Amino acid sequence: MNFLTFLDALGEADTPGTLPRRATLHQLGRAAAAALPLAVGTALATPAVAQRAGTPLDFLLLALRLEWLEREFYTRATSASANLPGLSADLQVLKGHETLHATKLEGFVRASGGTVPAQPNYDFTAGGGDPTKAIFATDVFTNPVTFLSVAQVLEDAGVRAYKALFSTFITDRTILDVLVRIHTVEARHAAHIRKLRNQKAWVSKLDGGGPVPGKTDFVYAGEDNVKQPTTATATLDITTLDAYKDAAKLAPVTEAFDEAFASTSVQQLLGLFTY
């Protein structure tokens, strides 16, 4: 299946009502030869998704689009038109890292024989370019409350998105090493942003639906998982262990593990913030 067709199929089959994403995905401007039967994501991927395919290059481009998105976000946040008092030192650090990550991934895309595509348009109100569908207010870069809400979504989702990519690169240690190490930097970013929002550094259960409950729930879907793998085919429900049977231990059990995104959620994220 052609990768772009694959993305469209996911969009139409799994998340109706977000059609602007189709245009977004076409702007990738490349036809991917999707031949490898790779499992996308981990146990959280739905069976239908797990059977679909994408090349490693497709997944690199996905990671690159995430980094571009974050780089653009912090670039606008540090521009002359932004007004985010008290955050400038942090924003410089964040912009610096995302810029380095994007550059690194662009290098991998080229080294893999791929072409770095044109960047999409960005919509940091998360409406996919449609103001009537915006999740966030339009004061993203002038109101720290709005800004940090968007930042938390991007960073927490970024951590989960990387986890969905790792298995594709398990035989390429150079790329896997970089992706893993970028991903823990994203987790540091996420934890700090959460702290600035007076949230715990870690995600507890479904995080109450995130910064905008009802709209940002997908960012935390599946984070309430209590079953972790013990072998390739078996799992352990940690809340069945004597030490963690108490209902009060449920939240800590979910906090002790960050879950991977299903690839549909990566697409949902990109569909909201780009067009």
Place this chain on the structure above:
Amino acid sequence: MPNASFSSVEPARRRFLRSAGTAVAASLVLAACGDDNTPTPVPTVLSLGSGDMGLLSYFLRLKQVQAAFYEKVTTAPPASLPAAELDLLKEILLHKQIQRDYLANLLSQNSQNGLLTGVEISFSSLSLTTRAEVLEAARKFEDLGVAAMNGAGKYFSSTTFLAVASRLASVEARHATAVRDLIQPSSFAASDVVDAEGLGVSSTPTAVVTELNKYVSPLPFSAASLPNS
């Protein structure tokens, strides 16, 4: 072979090792090599093993040491540690215990050794009498854990266990950030933990185990069978 750790140890030695309660010991010193009356072999290290199970065993030992650290500092916290910060350390402790017990279960499900009862963990070499000392020690253990996981990810050969490692690694980074934010605001991703390429600093198993061994007795852990490049 029920236990991969014993693949190179013959039955008599296995029995010895099990009775010694140090069942992962695989590196033996023979006091009189070449002599038919070989003395009882004496284990000198606790090998972490090799492959994905070795990597997860390595993570388990890290979690054991970290959990022991938080148990100590939350059981007898310094008076200068504010209640809210003590609560945060208790939350981190619980995460470490959960991760430790899960990894022990995973390893035992794969015929590996889980928790080791013969291992003593002591922090008597650390001064932990002030808020600053406790938080600085916590920061070091968290940054060590992140560096360990940053360094180990690329060595996994099973996607299942790579996913396990990644689920733990980002939580470790969240812990590190929570502690760093208490010590120095905005030090969450400073240059001592994120390198000039924007990548998380990584450490080899041997480097990390050398640090852990400062607190472990009577036998040190050995990462000699794990990749160390």
